[in-house]
Amino acid sequence: MKNSATTRQESDRLETKSWLNAVLARPEIGPIGVMLLLFGMLGYFSIPAGEFSLNPFAGEGFNALGIRNNLRVISQLGIIALGAGLLIIAGEFDLSIGSMIGFAGACMAMILRWGFAIVIPYLSFDGGMHIEFFTLVHITDVSALTAIGITMCFTLFFGWLQGYIVVKSGLPSFIVTLGGLFFLRGLTEVSLRAFNHRPDQTKGATTVTEIPDIKNIIEVPGYGEMEREAAKALPEADLTAIANSLPADTIAAITERLEYTYNRVAEAKTDILIAKGVKPMERALENALASGNDYMANIIQDKIANFKIEPVVAKTVTDTDIARVYLDSITTARPVANFFGGDILEPVFDWLYFPVDWNTNNFGNQFAPGLYSCVMIWVLLSILCYIVLSKTQAGNWIYSTGGNLNAAKANGVPTNKVKISLFIFSAFCATIFAACQVFEVNTADAAKGNLKELEAIAAAVIGGIVMTGGFGTIMGIIVGAFIFGIAKEAFFYIPGIDGSFYRVFLGLVIVASALLNENIRKRIMGTL
Amino acid sequence: MSAAATTPLIETRSLVKKFGSFTALNGVSLRVYSGEVHALLGDNGAGKSTLIKILSGVFPPTSGEITVEGKVVSFASPRNATDAGIGTVYQDLALNPLTSVTRNFFLGRELTRFKSPFGLLKMNEMHEIAMQEMKKIGITISDPEQAVGTMSGGQRQTLAIARAIYFGAKVLILDEPTSALGQKQQMEVLKTIRRVQQLGNIAIILITHNEIHARLIADRFTFLSLGEVIGEGTAKDLEGDDIKRLMAGGAKIGDLAKELAV
Structure with missing residues (x-):
């Protein structure tokens, strides 16, 4: 018997996809x-x-x-x-992500607020049996990078542990990480309450506040490091001194920018006042037209057309204003905190405000400082x-x-390592x-x-x-x-x-x- | 028997494998020569799977030894067996149907620009090699980016065989390569095996319980039953009736026929 199918190859059965089909697939x-x-x-x-x-x-x-x-x-x-x-x-799940966020945030915040210590608890029999703590290490004034680093040690270890349990036990990751979800959330609440505990309170709060605005710590020439808001709230004399110490072209640039803003704000205010003044007349005009009182309508239309208002005068630029804008423009002294919590593309958004006039809110000010x-x-x-x-x-x-x-296993892929690495990731x-x-x-x-x-x-x-x-x-x-x-x-x-x-x-x-x-x-x- | 004069590519001597009190293999000796297809036949539970698992390093034998090119070897893991030149193509083919031909061909042994799991893949080179190697044993694929799931059973089998050969298999163990395929696909696979045989430097151990396929392609036969070798020989040595009888684990096929006739 002759083979009649020789002209048709197996590979012919796969249709070559057209460009459109390829996109749709x-x-x-x-x-x-x-x-x-x-x-x-x-x-x-x-x-x-x-x-x-x-x-x-x-x-x-x-x-x-x-x-x-x-x-x-x-x-x-x-x-x-x-x-x-x-x-x-x-092929695995992680249900502990949300709790991990809470835990990591609390851990970081606690380290930033109270420092980091390693303590060894032991039983003491002096004056009755109780638990004493021996402090092995205690660091305060922890930098942002260190706080993140220490937190990473905990969270990545926990990720590793979940992965390890999943691959070694063969349990569904759903269950293992569901355990992680409850465990971490509970641990976070417990530790926050413990650290917030005050002698006059029976219970602490589950929040951490009063952390300095680290990303906005700046080096002010002549004043050292301080938070941006604190620097902008310096006495007027100090701000004037700062402004006067600036080079002339910086002052010129800031002045130009401020004048633009003040004019823009004044314009916006004038528009708002006009709108406010015109609105009642427009309503009256509508009423007049509705009731068919053409005479009245004509009068009101005239009034609207001739409505004038004294334009709002733009503020004048002062030295303190210049100093404040300058303080805003100083780059952070804490780049790590700024990397995570600060803004990006600020020059672009500045440019979109002045001269582009797109990034402008209804009151004439800059709308968004940048992207998070x-x-x-x-x-x-x-x-x-x-x-x-x-x-x-x-x-x-x-x-x-x-x-x-x-x-994957048969081909020598270290599947357990892959899974554990991704739990860590x-x-x-x-x-x-x-x-x-x-x-x-x-x-x-x-x-x-x-x-x-x-x-x-x-x-x-x-x-x-x-x-x-x-x-x-x-x-x-x-x-x-x-x-x-x-x-x-x-x-x-x-x-x-x-x-x-x-x-x-x-x-x-x-x-x-x-x-x-x-x-x-x-x-x-x-x-x- | 001229081939017997040369050293077998792979040889087992009195392999015994016990799982607790159960003896899966009871002293199996096997010799496979390069350029030959050695059919390993036997009914379900005869010990074929246990034997190939030992040969491919999944678990060690309880006693007995394996030699590759005359040297005694012992495998602690499947990786050791692969390194020693034993490539096993399992029934499930160890393919990931969701990714491309190339990604499967190089799975676990990807070519990267620098030696690290995070080394960038040399995709073009890998595409080329995969296409070429599959062509060598007779299948042209139109698109190396094609997902393996869209390939026919025969194509997949070829991919798995080409992969094993490319990564240095001198001994190719094929576990029931034709069992899950249609008639035409089975012939394709047998042709592929024939082409590998013609390469001349590779010994093929073909596990099957289809004696027709075995007779079409094999040079040498070994029959297993209840963990022991119950017959062996070259294609010439064995008459058709013998194969049937041995396949059934030594039962006299004539008796069976009589029983059924009643």
Whole structure:
């Protein structure tokens, strides 16, 4: 018998994809569509009532402050979604992320507030049996870097421990990290109460406050290191002295900038006063037109057209103003705290205010000082994760560990190390999240990070990560964080709708994404 | 028997494996020569799986020894066995269906720009090698980025075999390579095995319970039953009826036929 099928090869059965099909088969395409939809909603619904614009970026959702605040929510979620997402790709879960955020934040804040000590408890029999403490090490005035470092030791160890228990026991990571969730949250509350304990209190609070604004500590020439706000509140004579000590071109630049601001503010005030004066007349005009009193309407129209008001006079620039602007412009003396809690892109946002006049609020002042620095950290971490997952050996190990554990093992992939490393990375991301919060707001609270683990997992799922592991991309996780972070804002602006509908929407998106992901996975596995 | 004059590529001498009080292998001796396909036949529970697990370093024998090219070896882990040149292609093929051909081909042994898990992958080079190696044993793939899940069973088998050979397998252990495939795919796999055989420097141990396939391709046969070798010989030595009888664990096939006829 002749073989009649020789002309047709096995490889011919795989259709070469057209460009469009290839794009549509990308796992991120659905989420990107949803993201663009939400961007559109946020833009159009946030356009102030009565105005019309085809440009969605004209809406309040996309003004400078809107961008600043939305990106903060998105990037903070994005940071932990990276840790959660990579772990899911490797086939495991981490439910302890939220508690880890609370724990790390509290740990950092406590170290910054009270220092760090290693004590050894022992039983003492002097005057009745009780526990004494021997202090081995005690450091106070801990720097931001040291506080983060010490906290990392605890959190990364805990991440390692969870990973170790999971791979050695074979227990589902769901259970092990669920234990971690309760354990860490409890530990955080217990330690915060213990450290806040005062003799006159029976219970301490579960917050840490009164941490100095470390990121804003600056070196003021002639005055040494002090907090920015304290420096700006110096006596007038001191501020004048500071202003006078500045070089002429600095003074000129600051003066130009201040004059612009004062004029802009005066303009805005004048506009507001005109609007205030005109508004009652407009209402009267409407009434007149409604009642058909044309004579009256004409008079009022005339009055509106001729309405004049004395323009508000711009403030004059003083030496103290110059000194304060100068103090604002001094770069921080604590770069680590500023790296986590400060702002970035300040020159760009300055430029967008003056001369661009976009980053300007209704009162003529600069709207947003810059972006939160967690955005930069998120971008850096995302790039790092993208390179590791898509371009390195470790990435292939992560995919195979989640895709087919036995195959990975048989090919010599150190799957246990991969998993444990990713548990540690997840703890790392949570700690970074906590550092961003602590150094931004200078407080810590035991309730911080509540439910964040589920949000991180949800963002990863929305971004196309398959829950059973082995499939997903960093691009997807990023898009997922955008969707999750922006949904709330987008729904907030829809007129006449309860803001909580965003949760209803997210619930649907999560299930729809999971169904879509499963469909894509089956298509690739060849079972669909 | 001219081949017997040369040293076997791999040889086992009186391998015994006990799991507690259960004797899985009871003194199995086996000789496999390069360029030969050695069929290992036997019914379920005959000890085939135990034997290949010992050969591929999954667990050590209770007693007895293994030699590779005349030298006695002992494997503490599958990695040791791979390093000694024993490549095992398991039934599940140890592939990750969700990633690409290339990523599977180099799984665990990726080519990187510098030696570290965080070394960047040399993707282009890896694509090229994977395509080339698969072509050598007869399968052209159109796209090395293709997910393994979209490949046919025969293609996957070829991928796994090509991978084992590329990473230095002198002894190729194929565990039931045709069992889960359709008729046409089975022939493809057998052709692949034939091409590997023709390379001449590789010894193939083919575990199967399909005597038709074994007879089509094997040069030498060993029959296992209840942990012992109950028959061996070259293709010429064994007549068809013998193979059937030995496959059934030594039962007289004629008797069985009589029983069934009643």
